[in-house]
Amino acid sequence: MHLNHYPQTIISYLFYSVIVPTIHAEESPDIVVETASGWTIHIDSEVSPLRINQIHSWRIEIRDSNSALVPNALLEVEGGMPDHNHGLPTQPRVTAEIAPGTYLLQGVRFHMPGRWRMQFIISTKDQEEIGIASFEL
Amino acid sequence: MIKRPVIFGLLSTLSIAIGFLVPIEKSSNWSQRELSLLKSLSISALPELPPDLTNNVSDVEAAAELGHALYFDVRLSGNKSVACSSCHQPTKYFTDGLKIAVGTSQGLRHTPSLVGVAYSPWFYWDGRKDSQWSQALAPLETSHEQNGNRLEIARLVASDENYRQRYEAIFGKLPIIPALPITASPRGNKDQREAWESLGNSQQAQVTKIFSNIGKSLAAYQRKLIPGNSRFDTYIDELDQRGLKSSPIMSTEELAGLSLFIGKAGCVSCHNGPLLTNHEFHNTGILTVSGQLPSMGRYDGIRLAREDPFNCLGKFSDATEAECLELTFAQDTNDLVGAQKTPTLRNVSETFPYMHGGQLEDLLDVMDHYNKAPTSVLSHNEAKPLKLRATQLRQLEALMHTFTAPLSTESKWLKAPE
Numbered sequence: 001m002h003l004n005h006y007p008q009t010i011i012s013y014l015f016y017s018v019i020v021p022t023i024h025a026e027e028s029p030d031i032v033v034e035t036a037s038g039w040t041i042h043i044d045s046e047v048s049p050l051r052i053n054q055i056h057s058w059r060i061e062i063r064d065s066n067s068a069l070v071p072n073a074l075l076e077v078e079g080g081m082p083d084h085n086h087g088l089p090t091q092p093r094v095t096a097e098i099a100p101g102t103y104l105l106q107g108v109r110f111h112m113p114g115r116w117r118m119q120f121i122i123s124t125k126d127q128e129e130i131g132i133a134s135f136e137l
Numbered sequence: 138m139i140k141r142p143v144i145f146g147l148l149s150t151l152s153i154a155i156g157f158l159v160p161i162e163k164s165s166n167w168s169q170r171e172l173s174l175l176k177s178l179s180i181s182a183l184p185e186l187p188p189d190l191t192n193n194v195s196d197v198e199a200a201a202e203l204g205h206a207l208y209f210d211v212r213l214s215g216n217k218s219v220a221c222s223s224c225h226q227p228t229k230y231f232t233d234g235l236k237i238a239v240g241t242s243q244g245l246r247h248t249p250s251l252v253g254v255a256y257s258p259w260f261y262w263d264g265r266k267d268s269q270w271s272q273a274l275a276p277l278e279t280s281h282e283q284n285g286n287r288l289e290i291a292r293l294v295a296s297d298e299n300y301r302q303r304y305e306a307i308f309g310k311l312p313i314i315p316a317l318p319i320t321a322s323p324r325g326n327k328d329q330r331e332a333w334e335s336l337g338n339s340q341q342a343q344v345t346k347i348f349s350n351i352g353k354s355l356a357a358y359q360r361k362l363i364p365g366n367s368r369f370d371t372y373i374d375e376l377d378q379r380g381l382k383s384s385p386i387m388s389t390e391e392l393a394g395l396s397l398f399i400g401k402a403g404c405v406s407c408h409n410g411p412l413l414t415n416h417e418f419h420n421t422g423i424l425t426v427s428g429q430l431p432s433m434g435r436y437d438g439i440r441l442a443r444e445d446p447f448n449c450l451g452k453f454s455d456a457t458e459a460e461c462l463e464l465t466f467a468q469d470t471n472d473l474v475g476a477q478k479t480p481t482l483r484n485v486s487e488t489f490p491y492m493h494g495g496q497l498e499d500l501l502d503v504m505d506h507y508n509k510a511p512t513s514v515l516s517h518n519e520a521k522p523l524k525l526r527a528t529q530l531r532q533l534e535a536l537m538h539t540f541t542a543p544l545s546t547e548s549k550w551l552k553a554p555e
Contacts, residue, residue, distance in 0.1 A: 052409060052410065052415065053409070053410050053415055053416065055258070055462050055463055055466070084406070084519075086472065086519065087468070087470075087472070088468065089415075089417045089418075089468055090463075090466045090467060090468055091466050091467070091468050091469070092466060093466070106462065106465075106466060107462060107465065107466025109466075111407075111409075111415040111416075111417045112406045112407065112409065112415060113174060113177075113405060113406070113409055114406065
Protein backbone atom coordinates (compact mmCIF):
# COMPACT_ATOMS: atom_id res chain seq x y z
CA MET A 1 0.00 0.00 0.00
CA HIS A 2 2.72 2.43 0.97
CA LEU A 3 4.70 1.67 -2.15
CA ASN A 4 1.67 2.34 -4.33
CA HIS A 5 0.83 5.62 -2.63
CA TYR A 6 4.31 7.06 -2.34
CA PRO A 7 5.00 7.77 -6.03
CA GLN A 8 1.53 9.26 -6.43
CA THR A 9 2.16 11.67 -3.58
CA ILE A 10 5.41 12.80 -5.12
CA ILE A 11 3.85 13.29 -8.55
CA SER A 12 0.94 15.33 -7.29
CA TYR A 13 3.32 17.44 -5.20
CA LEU A 14 5.45 18.20 -8.23
CA PHE A 15 2.43 18.87 -10.39
CA TYR A 16 0.55 21.17 -8.08
CA SER A 17 3.13 23.19 -6.28
CA VAL A 18 5.68 25.72 -7.23
CA ILE A 19 7.97 26.94 -4.52
CA VAL A 20 8.85 30.54 -5.08
CA PRO A 21 12.37 31.62 -4.24
CA THR A 22 12.89 32.59 -0.63
CA ILE A 23 11.56 36.08 -0.07
CA HIS A 24 13.13 38.34 2.50
CA ALA A 25 10.21 40.19 4.01
CA GLU A 26 12.19 43.40 4.40
CA GLU A 27 12.77 43.52 0.67
CA SER A 28 9.24 42.84 -0.52
CA PRO A 29 6.09 43.34 1.50
CA ASP A 30 4.02 41.42 -1.02
CA ILE A 31 4.32 37.77 -1.83
CA VAL A 32 3.37 36.34 -5.21
CA VAL A 33 2.99 32.60 -5.56
CA GLU A 34 2.46 30.75 -8.81
CA THR A 35 0.84 27.34 -9.07
CA ALA A 36 1.78 24.61 -11.52
CA SER A 37 -1.05 25.66 -13.86
CA GLY A 38 0.08 29.28 -13.87
CA TRP A 39 -2.47 30.66 -11.40
CA THR A 40 -1.13 33.48 -9.26
CA ILE A 41 -1.76 34.11 -5.59
CA HIS A 42 -0.93 37.68 -4.59
CA ILE A 43 -0.63 38.36 -0.89
CA ASP A 44 -0.98 41.84 0.53
CA SER A 45 -0.16 41.77 4.23
CA GLU A 46 -1.71 44.16 6.75
CA VAL A 47 1.69 44.08 8.50
CA SER A 48 4.38 45.21 6.11
CA PRO A 49 7.15 44.27 6.15
CA LEU A 50 6.15 40.97 7.69
CA ARG A 51 7.35 40.51 11.26
CA ILE A 52 6.96 38.12 14.14
CA ASN A 53 4.66 38.30 17.18
CA GLN A 54 1.84 40.34 15.67
CA ILE A 55 -1.50 38.93 14.68
CA HIS A 56 -2.72 40.35 11.39
CA SER A 57 -4.63 39.65 8.19
CA TRP A 58 -3.73 39.09 4.55
CA ARG A 59 -5.69 40.15 1.47
CA ILE A 60 -5.23 37.40 -1.06
CA GLU A 61 -6.00 37.91 -4.73
CA ILE A 62 -6.27 34.84 -6.93
CA ARG A 63 -5.99 34.96 -10.71
CA ASP A 64 -6.05 32.09 -13.18
CA SER A 65 -3.55 31.48 -15.99
CA ASN A 66 -5.38 34.06 -18.14
CA SER A 67 -4.98 36.66 -15.36
CA ALA A 68 -8.73 36.54 -14.71
CA LEU A 69 -9.83 36.87 -11.10
CA VAL A 70 -11.07 33.63 -9.53
CA PRO A 71 -14.24 34.27 -7.48
CA ASN A 72 -16.16 31.85 -5.26
CA ALA A 73 -13.13 29.69 -4.54
CA LEU A 74 -12.50 27.82 -1.32
CA LEU A 75 -9.09 28.90 -0.03
CA GLU A 76 -7.34 27.05 2.75
CA VAL A 77 -4.02 28.21 4.14
CA GLU A 78 -1.60 26.20 6.26
CA GLY A 79 1.84 27.15 7.42
CA GLY A 80 4.82 26.19 9.51
CA MET A 81 8.56 26.02 9.89
CA PRO A 82 10.00 22.97 8.11
CA ASP A 83 13.31 23.31 9.97
CA HIS A 84 11.54 23.17 13.33
CA ASN A 85 8.84 20.69 12.33
CA HIS A 86 5.97 22.75 13.71
CA GLY A 87 3.06 24.77 12.42
CA LEU A 88 1.69 28.24 13.00
CA PRO A 89 0.79 29.39 16.52
CA THR A 90 -2.64 30.40 15.22
CA GLN A 91 -5.31 28.89 12.96
CA PRO A 92 -5.73 31.49 10.21
CA ARG A 93 -8.76 31.15 8.00
CA VAL A 94 -10.50 32.96 5.18
CA THR A 95 -13.41 34.85 6.67
CA ALA A 96 -14.68 36.76 3.64
CA GLU A 97 -14.42 37.26 -0.10
CA ILE A 98 -14.05 41.04 0.08
CA ALA A 99 -14.19 41.53 -3.69
CA PRO A 100 -14.60 39.00 -6.50
CA GLY A 101 -11.38 36.94 -6.42
CA THR A 102 -9.98 38.73 -3.35
CA TYR A 103 -10.13 36.92 -0.04
CA LEU A 104 -9.50 38.05 3.55
CA LEU A 105 -7.32 35.70 5.58
CA GLN A 106 -7.46 36.53 9.28
CA GLY A 107 -5.46 35.27 12.25
CA VAL A 108 -1.97 35.13 10.75
CA ARG A 109 0.85 35.25 13.26
CA PHE A 110 4.46 34.10 13.19
CA HIS A 111 6.32 33.53 16.43
CA MET A 112 9.88 32.65 15.49
CA PRO A 113 12.59 34.11 13.30
CA GLY A 114 13.67 31.78 10.49
CA ARG A 115 12.24 30.17 7.38
CA TRP A 116 8.47 29.85 7.10
CA ARG A 117 6.51 27.91 4.49
CA MET A 118 2.89 28.69 3.67
CA GLN A 119 0.68 26.44 1.55
CA PHE A 120 -2.38 27.76 -0.28
CA ILE A 121 -4.98 25.26 -1.43
CA ILE A 122 -7.52 26.73 -3.86
CA SER A 123 -10.60 24.70 -4.70
CA THR A 124 -13.15 25.69 -7.32
CA LYS A 125 -15.90 23.55 -8.75
CA ASP A 126 -13.61 22.61 -11.63
CA GLN A 127 -10.15 22.23 -10.19
CA GLU A 128 -7.75 22.40 -7.29
CA GLU A 129 -4.57 24.43 -7.28
CA ILE A 130 -1.80 24.50 -4.73
CA GLY A 131 0.81 27.19 -4.23
CA ILE A 132 3.61 27.30 -1.73
CA ALA A 133 5.47 30.35 -0.47
CA SER A 134 8.70 30.20 1.47
CA PHE A 135 10.11 33.25 3.20
CA GLU A 136 12.54 34.28 5.89
CA LEU A 137 11.54 36.33 8.94
CA MET B 138 72.09 35.03 22.59
CA ILE B 139 69.96 32.00 23.08
CA LYS B 140 67.56 33.62 25.56
CA ARG B 141 65.42 35.48 23.02
CA PRO B 142 64.32 32.38 20.99
CA VAL B 143 63.51 30.62 24.25
CA ILE B 144 61.34 33.55 25.34
CA PHE B 145 59.60 33.65 21.97
CA GLY B 146 59.10 29.93 22.20
CA LEU B 147 57.55 30.27 25.63
CA LEU B 148 55.30 33.11 24.50
CA SER B 149 54.04 31.22 21.50
CA THR B 150 53.38 28.15 23.65
CA LEU B 151 51.54 30.36 26.13
CA SER B 152 49.42 31.99 23.44
CA ILE B 153 48.46 28.58 22.08
CA ALA B 154 47.47 27.52 25.60
CA ILE B 155 45.45 30.72 26.09
CA GLY B 156 43.85 30.07 22.74
CA PHE B 157 42.34 26.91 24.15
CA LEU B 158 41.01 28.69 27.19
CA VAL B 159 39.58 31.84 25.63
CA PRO B 160 37.08 31.42 22.84
CA ILE B 161 38.28 33.09 19.68
CA GLU B 162 35.64 35.07 17.83
CA LYS B 163 34.90 33.58 14.43
CA SER B 164 34.32 37.05 13.13
CA SER B 165 34.97 40.46 14.62
CA ASN B 166 31.69 41.74 13.16
CA TRP B 167 28.09 40.62 13.36
CA SER B 168 26.65 39.66 9.97
CA GLN B 169 23.84 41.82 8.59
CA ARG B 170 21.37 39.06 9.42
CA GLU B 171 22.68 38.87 13.00
CA LEU B 172 22.69 42.63 13.29
CA SER B 173 19.08 42.84 12.18
CA LEU B 174 18.12 40.14 14.69
CA LEU B 175 19.99 41.89 17.51
CA LYS B 176 18.33 45.22 16.78
CA SER B 177 14.94 43.50 17.06
CA LEU B 178 15.82 42.41 20.62
CA SER B 179 16.66 45.81 22.04
CA ILE B 180 14.22 47.40 24.45
CA SER B 181 14.37 50.48 22.23
CA ALA B 182 12.49 48.41 19.61
CA LEU B 183 9.60 47.94 22.06
CA PRO B 184 6.58 49.76 20.60
CA GLU B 185 4.30 51.89 22.72
CA LEU B 186 1.94 49.65 24.66
CA PRO B 187 -1.18 49.28 22.51
CA PRO B 188 -4.53 49.92 24.21
CA ASP B 189 -6.29 46.89 25.64
CA LEU B 190 -9.49 46.88 23.60
CA THR B 191 -11.21 44.67 26.17
CA ASN B 192 -10.62 47.30 28.86
CA ASN B 193 -11.92 50.84 28.31
CA VAL B 194 -9.98 52.14 31.32
CA SER B 195 -6.69 50.43 30.51
CA ASP B 196 -4.93 53.77 30.06
CA VAL B 197 -7.00 55.91 32.41
CA GLU B 198 -4.74 57.31 35.12
CA ALA B 199 -7.46 57.32 37.79
CA ALA B 200 -8.08 53.62 37.12
CA ALA B 201 -4.35 52.89 37.47
CA GLU B 202 -4.35 54.74 40.80
CA LEU B 203 -7.37 52.77 42.04
CA GLY B 204 -5.73 49.54 40.81
CA HIS B 205 -2.51 50.53 42.55
CA ALA B 206 -4.32 50.79 45.89
CA LEU B 207 -6.23 47.53 45.35
CA TYR B 208 -3.03 45.72 44.31
CA PHE B 209 -1.52 46.24 47.77
CA ASP B 210 -4.75 45.78 49.75
CA VAL B 211 -4.90 42.56 51.78
CA ARG B 212 -8.61 43.14 52.51
CA LEU B 213 -9.44 41.68 49.11
CA SER B 214 -8.42 38.23 50.36
CA GLY B 215 -10.50 35.77 52.34
CA ASN B 216 -8.22 35.85 55.41
CA LYS B 217 -7.41 39.58 55.00
CA SER B 218 -3.69 38.89 54.80
CA VAL B 219 -2.85 38.30 51.11
CA ALA B 220 -2.65 40.97 48.43
CA CYS B 221 -1.56 40.72 44.78
CA SER B 222 1.73 42.20 46.00
CA SER B 223 2.26 39.31 48.41
CA CYS B 224 3.38 37.09 45.53
CA HIS B 225 4.16 39.66 42.82
CA GLN B 226 6.59 41.68 44.92
CA PRO B 227 7.97 44.95 43.52
CA THR B 228 11.35 44.35 45.14
CA LYS B 229 11.75 41.06 43.25
CA TYR B 230 10.67 42.23 39.82
CA PHE B 231 7.12 41.26 40.76
CA THR B 232 7.96 37.66 41.62
CA ASP B 233 8.36 36.01 45.05
CA GLY B 234 11.57 33.95 44.88
CA LEU B 235 9.65 30.78 45.76
CA LYS B 236 9.44 27.56 43.76
CA ILE B 237 5.67 27.49 44.12
CA ALA B 238 3.57 30.45 45.16
CA VAL B 239 2.07 30.53 48.64
CA GLY B 240 -1.09 32.59 48.98
CA THR B 241 -3.69 31.75 51.57
CA SER B 242 -2.30 28.21 51.18
CA GLN B 243 0.22 26.30 49.09
CA GLY B 244 -0.29 27.01 45.39
CA LEU B 245 0.32 25.04 42.22
CA ARG B 246 2.52 27.23 40.03
CA HIS B 247 5.63 29.35 40.19
CA THR B 248 4.87 33.10 40.34
CA PRO B 249 5.75 34.71 37.00
CA SER B 250 6.97 38.30 36.77
CA LEU B 251 4.38 40.92 35.83
CA VAL B 252 6.96 43.16 34.15
CA GLY B 253 6.06 43.71 30.51
CA VAL B 254 3.26 41.12 30.48
CA ALA B 255 0.77 43.77 29.36
CA TYR B 256 2.18 43.16 25.86
CA SER B 257 1.15 39.52 25.94
CA PRO B 258 -2.12 38.28 24.46
CA TRP B 259 -2.19 35.44 27.00
CA PHE B 260 -1.86 35.17 30.76
CA TYR B 261 -0.98 32.35 33.19
CA TRP B 262 1.57 29.68 32.31
CA ASP B 263 -1.06 27.85 30.28
CA GLY B 264 -2.67 30.97 28.76
CA ARG B 265 -6.06 30.33 30.32
CA LYS B 266 -6.79 34.08 30.36
CA ASP B 267 -6.80 36.38 27.34
CA SER B 268 -6.64 39.77 29.06
CA GLN B 269 -4.73 41.25 31.94
CA TRP B 270 -7.90 42.28 33.77
CA SER B 271 -9.53 38.86 33.52
CA GLN B 272 -6.28 37.37 34.82
CA ALA B 273 -6.27 39.79 37.75
CA LEU B 274 -9.72 38.56 38.80
CA ALA B 275 -8.82 34.90 39.04
CA PRO B 276 -6.46 34.91 42.07
CA LEU B 277 -8.97 36.97 44.05
CA GLU B 278 -11.37 34.01 44.08
CA THR B 279 -8.95 31.09 43.86
CA SER B 280 -8.89 29.16 47.14
CA HIS B 281 -5.11 28.81 47.42
CA GLU B 282 -4.33 32.33 46.20
CA GLN B 283 -6.40 35.11 47.81
CA ASN B 284 -9.50 33.04 48.53
CA GLY B 285 -11.76 36.07 48.41
CA ASN B 286 -15.23 36.32 46.94
CA ARG B 287 -16.72 38.87 44.60
CA LEU B 288 -19.61 39.92 46.84
CA GLU B 289 -17.35 40.82 49.74
CA ILE B 290 -14.87 42.56 47.41
CA ALA B 291 -17.66 44.60 45.80
CA ARG B 292 -18.94 45.50 49.27
CA LEU B 293 -15.45 46.63 50.31
CA VAL B 294 -15.23 49.01 47.36
CA ALA B 295 -18.75 50.31 48.02
CA SER B 296 -18.23 50.78 51.77
CA ASP B 297 -14.70 52.20 51.81
CA GLU B 298 -15.24 55.93 51.23
CA ASN B 299 -11.92 56.36 49.42
CA TYR B 300 -12.54 53.43 47.08
CA ARG B 301 -16.18 54.37 46.53
CA GLN B 302 -15.35 57.90 45.43
CA ARG B 303 -12.56 56.76 43.11
CA TYR B 304 -14.63 53.95 41.65
CA GLU B 305 -17.67 56.16 40.98
CA ALA B 306 -15.51 58.82 39.33
CA ILE B 307 -14.39 56.21 36.81
CA PHE B 308 -17.28 53.79 36.40
CA GLY B 309 -20.36 55.65 37.63
CA LYS B 310 -22.59 55.25 40.66
CA LEU B 311 -22.34 52.04 42.64
CA PRO B 312 -25.55 50.11 43.38
CA ILE B 313 -26.48 49.22 46.94
CA ILE B 314 -24.68 46.03 47.93
CA PRO B 315 -26.81 43.79 50.18
CA ALA B 316 -25.50 43.30 53.74
CA LEU B 317 -26.34 39.60 53.55
CA PRO B 318 -25.12 37.10 52.61
CA ILE B 319 -21.69 38.06 53.91
CA THR B 320 -19.81 36.08 51.29
CA ALA B 321 -20.95 34.78 47.90
CA SER B 322 -19.31 33.70 44.66
CA PRO B 323 -20.01 31.27 41.81
CA ARG B 324 -16.40 30.11 42.25
CA GLY B 325 -16.43 29.77 46.03
CA ASN B 326 -17.05 26.86 48.40
CA LYS B 327 -20.44 25.15 48.62
CA ASP B 328 -21.91 27.73 51.04
CA GLN B 329 -20.67 30.63 48.91
CA ARG B 330 -22.08 29.09 45.73
CA GLU B 331 -25.46 28.59 47.41
CA ALA B 332 -25.36 32.16 48.72
CA TRP B 333 -24.57 33.33 45.20
CA GLU B 334 -27.62 31.51 43.83
CA SER B 335 -29.77 33.22 46.47
CA LEU B 336 -28.89 36.67 45.10
CA GLY B 337 -30.85 36.41 41.88
CA ASN B 338 -29.81 37.41 38.38
CA SER B 339 -29.96 41.17 38.74
CA GLN B 340 -27.79 41.40 41.86
CA GLN B 341 -25.41 38.78 40.47
CA ALA B 342 -24.94 40.90 37.34
CA GLN B 343 -24.37 44.07 39.38
CA VAL B 344 -21.79 42.45 41.65
CA THR B 345 -19.97 40.78 38.78
CA LYS B 346 -19.86 44.08 36.89
CA ILE B 347 -18.18 45.75 39.89
CA PHE B 348 -15.84 42.78 40.19
CA SER B 349 -14.85 43.03 36.50
CA ASN B 350 -14.22 46.78 36.90
CA ILE B 351 -11.91 46.01 39.82
CA GLY B 352 -9.99 43.68 37.50
CA LYS B 353 -9.81 46.42 34.86
CA SER B 354 -8.40 48.85 37.43
CA LEU B 355 -5.82 46.32 38.60
CA ALA B 356 -4.79 45.82 34.96
CA ALA B 357 -4.54 49.58 34.39
CA TYR B 358 -2.00 49.65 37.22
CA GLN B 359 -0.06 46.57 36.10
CA ARG B 360 0.31 48.00 32.60
CA LYS B 361 2.68 50.53 34.17
CA LEU B 362 5.29 47.82 34.85
CA ILE B 363 7.66 48.09 31.92
CA PRO B 364 11.26 46.81 31.74
CA GLY B 365 14.10 49.29 31.59
CA ASN B 366 17.21 49.73 29.50
CA SER B 367 19.80 47.06 30.37
CA ARG B 368 23.48 46.75 29.51
CA PHE B 369 22.45 44.34 26.74
CA ASP B 370 20.26 47.06 25.20
CA THR B 371 22.96 49.70 25.45
CA TYR B 372 25.35 47.34 23.65
CA ILE B 373 22.88 46.72 20.81
CA ASP B 374 21.86 50.36 20.50
CA GLU B 375 25.48 51.40 20.13
CA LEU B 376 26.21 48.90 17.35
CA ASP B 377 26.71 50.76 14.10
CA GLN B 378 26.02 49.47 10.59
CA ARG B 379 29.31 47.56 10.53
CA GLY B 380 28.29 45.71 13.69
CA LEU B 381 31.71 45.54 15.34
CA LYS B 382 31.33 42.90 18.05
CA SER B 383 33.83 44.00 20.65
CA SER B 384 32.77 46.77 22.98
CA PRO B 385 33.63 47.83 26.52
CA ILE B 386 29.94 47.40 27.38
CA MET B 387 29.91 43.60 27.26
CA SER B 388 32.65 41.10 28.15
CA THR B 389 34.11 38.54 25.77
CA GLU B 390 32.28 35.84 27.69
CA GLU B 391 28.93 37.65 27.44
CA LEU B 392 29.44 38.27 23.73
CA ALA B 393 30.22 34.59 23.19
CA GLY B 394 26.96 33.88 25.01
CA LEU B 395 25.13 36.28 22.72
CA SER B 396 26.53 34.53 19.64
CA LEU B 397 25.18 31.26 21.01
CA PHE B 398 21.86 32.85 22.00
CA ILE B 399 21.09 33.95 18.45
CA GLY B 400 22.98 31.06 16.86
CA LYS B 401 23.73 27.49 17.84
CA ALA B 402 21.77 27.46 21.10
CA GLY B 403 18.65 28.71 19.30
CA CYS B 404 17.31 30.54 22.37
CA VAL B 405 16.09 33.34 20.13
CA SER B 406 13.59 31.02 18.45
CA CYS B 407 11.28 31.53 21.42
CA HIS B 408 12.95 34.31 23.42
CA ASN B 409 12.64 36.92 20.71
CA GLY B 410 11.46 40.51 20.31
CA PRO B 411 12.29 43.30 22.77
CA LEU B 412 10.68 41.42 25.65
CA LEU B 413 12.69 38.29 24.85
CA THR B 414 9.54 36.22 24.59
CA ASN B 415 7.24 35.29 21.72
CA HIS B 416 4.29 35.07 24.17
CA GLU B 417 3.68 31.56 22.86
CA PHE B 418 3.53 28.08 24.35
CA HIS B 419 6.15 25.37 24.05
CA ASN B 420 6.77 21.93 25.47
CA THR B 421 10.42 21.88 26.51
CA GLY B 422 10.40 18.67 28.53
CA ILE B 423 10.30 20.32 31.95
CA LEU B 424 9.83 17.81 34.74
CA THR B 425 6.40 17.44 36.30
CA VAL B 426 5.92 19.48 39.46
CA SER B 427 6.56 17.22 42.45
CA GLY B 428 3.32 15.78 43.83
CA GLN B 429 1.24 16.88 40.83
CA LEU B 430 -0.05 15.16 37.72
CA PRO B 431 1.74 16.23 34.52
CA SER B 432 0.36 19.56 33.33
CA MET B 433 -1.59 19.55 30.06
CA GLY B 434 -0.41 23.14 29.64
CA ARG B 435 -1.76 25.19 26.77
CA TYR B 436 -3.91 22.32 25.50
CA ASP B 437 -6.17 22.85 28.53
CA GLY B 438 -5.38 26.57 28.74
CA ILE B 439 -6.96 27.53 25.42
CA ARG B 440 -10.07 25.50 26.25
CA LEU B 441 -10.38 27.27 29.61
CA ALA B 442 -9.89 30.65 27.92
CA ARG B 443 -12.72 29.91 25.51
CA GLU B 444 -15.07 28.97 28.37
CA ASP B 445 -14.11 31.95 30.54
CA PRO B 446 -17.05 34.34 31.12
CA PHE B 447 -14.52 37.19 31.40
CA ASN B 448 -12.85 36.51 28.04
CA CYS B 449 -12.65 38.91 25.11
CA LEU B 450 -15.96 37.67 23.70
CA GLY B 451 -17.78 37.78 27.04
CA LYS B 452 -20.30 40.39 28.15
CA PHE B 453 -17.86 42.11 30.53
CA SER B 454 -15.34 42.74 27.78
CA ASP B 455 -15.30 46.15 26.09
CA ALA B 456 -14.06 44.73 22.78
CA THR B 457 -16.18 43.93 19.76
CA GLU B 458 -16.25 40.37 18.46
CA ALA B 459 -14.16 41.45 15.47
CA GLU B 460 -11.44 42.68 17.82
CA CYS B 461 -11.03 39.33 19.57
CA LEU B 462 -8.57 38.01 17.01
CA GLU B 463 -6.23 36.16 19.37
CA LEU B 464 -9.04 34.17 20.98
CA THR B 465 -10.87 33.55 17.72
CA PHE B 466 -7.87 32.26 15.80
CA ALA B 467 -5.92 30.58 18.60
CA GLN B 468 -4.31 27.23 17.88
CA ASP B 469 -5.65 24.28 19.91
CA THR B 470 -4.05 21.14 18.52
CA ASN B 471 -2.51 18.18 20.34
CA ASP B 472 0.90 19.78 19.80
CA LEU B 473 0.03 22.03 22.73
CA VAL B 474 -0.14 19.20 25.26
CA GLY B 475 2.38 20.03 28.00
CA ALA B 476 3.23 23.42 26.44
CA GLN B 477 3.85 26.32 28.83
CA LYS B 478 4.18 30.01 28.09
CA THR B 479 7.60 31.37 27.14
CA PRO B 480 8.59 33.72 29.97
CA THR B 481 10.41 36.98 29.36
CA LEU B 482 14.16 36.90 29.94
CA ARG B 483 14.10 40.52 31.04
CA ASN B 484 15.57 40.58 34.59
CA VAL B 485 15.85 36.79 34.49
CA SER B 486 18.91 36.72 36.75
CA GLU B 487 16.72 38.14 39.55
CA THR B 488 13.59 36.05 39.05
CA PHE B 489 14.78 32.60 40.12
CA PRO B 490 13.81 29.81 40.42
CA TYR B 491 12.62 28.98 36.94
CA MET B 492 9.87 27.25 34.94
CA HIS B 493 6.16 26.84 35.67
CA GLY B 494 6.78 24.87 38.83
CA GLY B 495 10.07 26.49 39.83
CA GLN B 496 11.67 23.14 38.97
CA LEU B 497 15.07 24.62 38.07
CA GLU B 498 16.95 26.40 40.84
CA ASP B 499 19.37 28.59 38.92
CA LEU B 500 20.40 29.71 35.46
CA LEU B 501 23.03 27.01 35.04
CA ASP B 502 20.35 24.40 35.75
CA VAL B 503 18.29 25.99 32.96
CA MET B 504 21.22 25.91 30.52
CA ASP B 505 21.93 22.33 31.47
CA HIS B 506 18.27 21.41 30.92
CA TYR B 507 18.20 22.84 27.39
CA ASN B 508 21.57 21.30 26.62
CA LYS B 509 20.18 17.85 27.40
CA ALA B 510 16.61 18.40 26.15
CA PRO B 511 15.15 15.42 28.04
CA THR B 512 12.15 13.46 26.81
CA SER B 513 8.86 15.04 27.82
CA VAL B 514 6.51 13.17 30.14
CA LEU B 515 3.56 14.28 28.00
CA SER B 516 3.65 14.66 24.22
CA HIS B 517 7.13 15.61 22.95
CA ASN B 518 9.92 18.03 23.78
CA GLU B 519 10.13 20.58 20.96
CA ALA B 520 13.77 21.33 21.77
CA LYS B 521 16.66 19.15 20.65
CA PRO B 522 19.88 18.52 22.62
CA LEU B 523 22.29 21.40 22.03
CA LYS B 524 25.52 19.49 22.73
CA LEU B 525 27.21 22.60 24.07
CA ARG B 526 30.35 22.47 26.20
CA ALA B 527 30.33 23.53 29.85
CA THR B 528 32.21 26.72 28.90
CA GLN B 529 29.49 27.64 26.42
CA LEU B 530 26.76 27.07 29.01
CA ARG B 531 28.58 29.49 31.32
CA GLN B 532 28.79 31.99 28.47
CA LEU B 533 25.03 31.79 28.03
CA GLU B 534 24.56 32.20 31.76
CA ALA B 535 26.80 35.28 31.70
CA LEU B 536 24.65 36.76 28.95
CA MET B 537 21.48 36.31 31.05
CA HIS B 538 22.84 38.76 33.64
CA THR B 539 23.08 41.50 31.02
CA PHE B 540 19.25 41.44 30.60
CA THR B 541 18.68 42.89 34.08
CA ALA B 542 17.89 46.56 34.66
CA PRO B 543 15.74 48.78 36.89
CA LEU B 544 12.22 49.15 35.49
CA SER B 545 11.42 52.18 33.40
CA THR B 546 8.34 52.59 35.59
CA GLU B 547 7.92 55.71 37.72
CA SER B 548 9.04 54.88 41.27
CA LYS B 549 5.69 55.73 42.88
CA TRP B 550 4.17 52.65 41.25
CA LEU B 551 6.82 50.35 42.71
CA LYS B 552 5.62 50.58 46.29
CA ALA B 553 2.31 50.73 48.11
CA PRO B 554 0.52 54.06 47.62
CA GLU B 555 1.05 56.67 50.32
